[in-house]
Amino acid sequence: MHHRHHNHGTGRALAAGVLGAAAGAIVLMAARNMMKDNQPIGPEDSPRHAWRRGAKRRWREGAVVGRSITVNAPREEVYSRWRDFTTFPNFMENVISVTPLDQTRSRWAVEGPAGSTIEFETKITEDRPNEVIAWESDEDADVRNSGRVTFRDAPGGRGTEIEAVIAYDPPGGAVGRMAAKLFQKEPGVQAKRELRRFKQLMETGEIATAASGSKPSRPAASRVRKS
Amino acid sequence: MRALVWHGKHDVRVDRVDDPKIVNPRDAIIKITSTAICGSDLHLYDGVIPTMRPGDILGHEFMGEVVEVGKGNTRLKKGDRVVVPFVIACGKCFFCQKEQYSACDNSNPAEKADMSEMLYGHQMAGLFGYSHLTGGYAGGQAEYVRVPFSDIGPIVVPDDLEDEQVLFLSDILPTGWMAVENCEIEEGDTVAVWGCGPVGLFAIQSALIMGAAQVIAIDHYPRRLKLARNLGAKVINYKNARVYEALMDMTGGIGPDAVIDAVGLESHGFAPDNIYDYAKQTLKLETDRSHVLRQAIFACRKGGRVSVPGVYGGFVDKFPVGAFMQKGLTLKTGQTHVQKYLAPLLEMIRERKIDTTFLISHRLPLEEGPKGYRKFAFEQNETTKVVLKPGWEKANG
Numbered sequence: 001m002h003h004r005h006h007n008h009g010t011g012r013a014l015a016a017g018v019l020g021a022a023a024g025a026i027v028l029m030a031a032r033n034m035m036k037d038n039q040p041i042g043p044e045d046s047p048r049h050a051w052r053r054g055a056k057r058r059w060r061e062g063a064v065v066g067r068s069i070t071v072n073a074p075r076e077e078v079y080s081r082w083r084d085f086t087t088f089p090n091f092m093e094n095v096i097s098v099t100p101l102d103q104t105r106s107r108w109a110v111e112g113p114a115g116s117t118i119e120f121e122t123k124i125t126e127d128r129p130n131e132v133i134a135w136e137s138d139e140d141a142d143v144r145n146s147g148r149v150t151f152r153d154a155p156g157g158r159g160t161e162i163e164a165v166i167a168y169d170p171p172g173g174a175v176g177r178m179a180a181k182l183f184q185k186e187p188g189v190q191a192k193r194e195l196r197r198f199k200q201l202m203e204t205g206e207i208a209t210a211a212s213g214s215k216p217s218r219p220a221a222s223r224v225r226k227s
Numbered sequence: 228m229r230a231l232v233w234h235g236k237h238d239v240r241v242d243r244v245d246d247p248k249i250v251n252p253r254d255a256i257i258k259i260t261s262t263a264i265c266g267s268d269l270h271l272y273d274g275v276i277p278t279m280r281p282g283d284i285l286g287h288e289f290m291g292e293v294v295e296v297g298k299g300n301t302r303l304k305k306g307d308r309v310v311v312p313f314v315i316a317c318g319k320c321f322f323c324q325k326e327q328y329s330a331c332d333n334s335n336p337a338e339k340a341d342m343s344e345m346l347y348g349h350q351m352a353g354l355f356g357y358s359h360l361t362g363g364y365a366g367g368q369a370e371y372v373r374v375p376f377s378d379i380g381p382i383v384v385p386d387d388l389e390d391e392q393v394l395f396l397s398d399i400l401p402t403g404w405m406a407v408e409n410c411e412i413e414e415g416d417t418v419a420v421w422g423c424g425p426v427g428l429f430a431i432q433s434a435l436i437m438g439a440a441q442v443i444a445i446d447h448y449p450r451r452l453k454l455a456r457n458l459g460a461k462v463i464n465y466k467n468a469r470v471y472e473a474l475m476d477m478t479g480g481i482g483p484d485a486v487i488d489a490v491g492l493e494s495h496g497f498a499p500d501n502i503y504d505y506a507k508q509t510l511k512l513e514t515d516r517s518h519v520l521r522q523a524i525f526a527c528r529k530g531g532r533v534s535v536p537g538v539y540g541g542f543v544d545k546f547p548v549g550a551f552m553q554k555g556l557t558l559k560t561g562q563t564h565v566q567k568y569l570a571p572l573l574e575m576i577r578e579r580k581i582d583t584t585f586l587i588s589h590r591l592p593l594e595e596g597p598k599g600y601r602k603f604a605f606e607q608n609e610t611t612k613v614v615l616k617p618g619w620e621k622a623n624g
Contacts, residue, residue, distance in 0.1 A: 070321070072319065072320055072324070158321055192341070196350075197337045199320075199332070200317075203332075204317040204319050204320075204376070205252065205299060206252055206299070207336075207337070208333055208335065208353065209336050210336055210362050210363040210365070211250050212247040212365055213249060213373065
């Protein structure tokens with residue numbers, strides 16, 4: 001029901017789907033499952049997504065990416081801005097809209113290959129105000145994904161540390177993921193840029209762009225201008 | 228509008244391009260009245276800075292008149308005469324609030340920031356007209372420029388000061404000043420400055436204002452050494468003298484207390500290590516030549532300070548880490564936090580404590596920009612600074 005267009009034919013197409021899905025996506029019990037096999041040797045305090053291959057970081061057949069960023073704003077403010085999913089298109093390049101269906105469910109529309117639109121639904125699996133938001137896509141989504149975003153006070157009054165972990169089933173497996181990387185549509189790259197844009201919006205009120213304004217500018221930037 | 232556009236190594240042209248428009252609320256559009264070619268533009272001209280693309284508009288030293296202001300900027304108004312810092316800074320992030328503007332976290336567009344993060348471990352701030360590593364922003368060697376975060380950067384200058392008195396606030400004057408601030412000068416100090424280009428000359432001026440007992444300038448162009456001497460420096464022409472021996476003799480065998488590398492990644496000279504570097508740079512086994520930095524570290528006194536305003540982009544070989552560690556040196560460097568220095572330096576210009584106009588050797592209409600680059604690159608003895616005037620008609624000769 002959510003698949004208006006879906007093309008299994010190319011890694012790129014799949015990748016484009018992934019990115020949308022994972023665009024803001026974040027969360028899941030991925031973190032719990034990741035660690036079944038290899039444990040790190042000795043004490044280890046870094047987040048799991050930073051571990052070397054040897055210490056297992058795969059999620060079933062899927063992939064996990066993570067990224068942290070510090071936003072110079074109070075935790076309450078950062079959390080509540082993030083909690084308003086309808087603003088995601090402002091800083092997520094490939095997300096067209098996020099429509100809340102009820103307290104926990106949302107319908108996402110993301111850009112797919114060749115101008116198509118891919119839709120799927122997510123539900124919030126964990127929501128502790130000012131601390132964590134986690135959500136997970138429906139099982140029948142084209143690109144199963146889940147994410148978890150945690151918010152912590154940064155030391156020394158530096159604002160709020162956001163840590164985002166995304167787990168997703170890469171369509172096309174490893175090959176699909178590589179293709180996605182080639183086109184910079186890999187969720188890790190996307191998540192990094194989306195966090196940067198979120199930070200820019202929170203701190204400066206706008207999204208930095210080198211556009212001269214005389215040609216069509218980036219989608220994210222132009223959407224912000226309209227809002 | 229007309230703009231000076233990079234097309235490749237030693238190929239810059241004046242092209243017709245679209246006028247810039249307001250994109251973000253804090254933007255302003257500036258009509259350029261004066262813009263200069265910077266020594267660091269020559270690194271772009273020589274093709275040694277990665278991620279330049281044909282079509283990029285050059286220029287990061289410029290000033291002009293505000294012709295349009297975004298609705299989020301309440302500080303500037305139409306008609307203001309402003310000098311614009313080459314560093315684009317948001318004013319709101321952790322770094323800007325520490326006045327480390329050139330480390331701004333938010334001015335490099337998210338999709339461009341990956342490159343410098345991969346190269347340097349962290350993303351760089353946005354700069355005008357200086358490759359896509361620093362955001363791919365259009366520069367100011369043009370009739371108009373879009374200035375992001377224009378409520379933070381540009382400083383309004385009074386009408387009783389000529390363009391040429393204040394233009395260099397955009398980069399080289401604060402860069403020379405910060406280079407000396409990084410030397411943490413104490414009473415009786417000798418400061419040695421490698422490179423008598425604009426930044427080196429302004430560093431000499433700054434060091435004397437900040438109380439250095441002696442400033443020694445090192446270069447090989449007689450005209451530039453003459454300018455250094457006019458400012459009050461002693462000079463060493465490395466074609467005449469062995470620099471290390473000369474410096475030791477001029478400091479009672481102690482060595483300079485602080486050393487400044489105002490040359491950067493394309494140093495000249497025929498020392499064996501430089502020839503080695505040149506060969507490696509040509510073969511792309513090494514991106515930066517660093518003869519000056521090695522020599523400066525070797526000459527610096529024990530416990531002394533090393534300041535590097537000169538631009539480096541990538542990697543160097545044979546960094547004398549042994550001398551650096553064993554002598555307990557301190558190294559400070561970085562792109563200039565221009566915004567921090569604008570007001571105090573403008574005040575010194577008004578009080579006539581600093582004059583920067585002596586530097587200018589050529590004034591050309593924008594149309595003759597390509598000639599300006601050629602002269603600055605290949606006639607360095609005669610060409611100390613080129614100022615371009617977008618408002619001037621093409622000169623007769």
